[in-house]
Amino acid sequence: MRRDDRDDPFDDLFREIERMMNDMMGGNVDMQVDTSTTGPGFGADTHVDIHEDDEHVRVIADLPGVEKEDINLKCDGETMTISAVSDHREYDERISLPARVDERSANATYNNGVLEVTLEKTDESANISVE
Known part of the structure; x- marks a missing residue:
């Protein structure tokens, strides 16, 4: 065997x-692992870690076989979406962040199949005026 x-x-x-x-x-x-995609992607054999300290939230995802140019990241301050395509797989994951972050502060690196995104925490939220 x-x-x-x-x-x-x-x-x-x-x-x-x-x-x-x-x-x-x-x-x-x-x-x-609950995946919202119908095909293979996160959860099958991809690992995602979320780390939090007093000032930052850090998301680390394994994306084996993906080129840096094929990674698409979106964040609305509470949720991060990671989409990526390789020759054999498609990745599409929505990650609920443990704290509200400033999405404009994002810093992302990709090295040897590992994506790391660091975001600064924020207490700010949109003020809505009632008229």
């Missing part, structure tokens, strides 16, 4: 964590 024919070595670990969460929560916890 070739190595790539075996099951994912982490399947048993994730099943055990899911079982323990169900025991602890008293319900049916689903640890599957």
